[in-house]
Amino acid sequence: MFANVGGMVDPTSPNVAALVLAAGSSRRLGQPKQLLPFRGATLLDATIATVRGFGLAQTLVTIGGAAPEVQDTVDLSAVQVVDSLHHTDGCSSSIVSALDAIDSSVDGFMLFLGDQPDVPRAAVDALLGVAETGAEIAVVDYDDGTGHPFWFSRSVFGPLGGLHGDKAVWKLLESGRFETAHVRVEQPVPLDVDTWDDYQALLAHG
16 A cells, blocks of 8 residues: 655555646647646646545656646646657557556556546545456546546556557547446536636636
């Protein structure tokens, strides 16, 4: 059992890492969404605070698009930063970049989106429950669809390392190659930000 201290592993909480994808170029928004003002800091600050609050073993954050500005603006002191050198190839490249940085002692990782600050603890707790049963992959079924976070056990790191493209994770989930567990959380999929309207909706949501 391990806990997050400065992004590294410490022996007090679940043996699971968190990987936050924050390397995108924000093409649809037209400016770095990681740096959008939100709750007195930035959108990425809010997401990191939420994820760290789950007390997982290790918290990694991938950066790429607007990396210098993100490093200058966002508080990354308590997480392990992974440079996604090929972030323009899609989010799968960020996952591939991070796999070697995941501590060898953890059993797997949960995949979070850097622009989704309101993931509920119920989703994380439910995924931890199925992870303990040995599930290789697990996803969350919300009221209006399937959403993040996702769970990936160490047994699927090999296939994850071969992913290419922006929707490759979803294609892996839908491929039928791995039995995927589903956990139910009775609320809408947490809001994320791809467009200005999405950002305004998130602000209105609080």
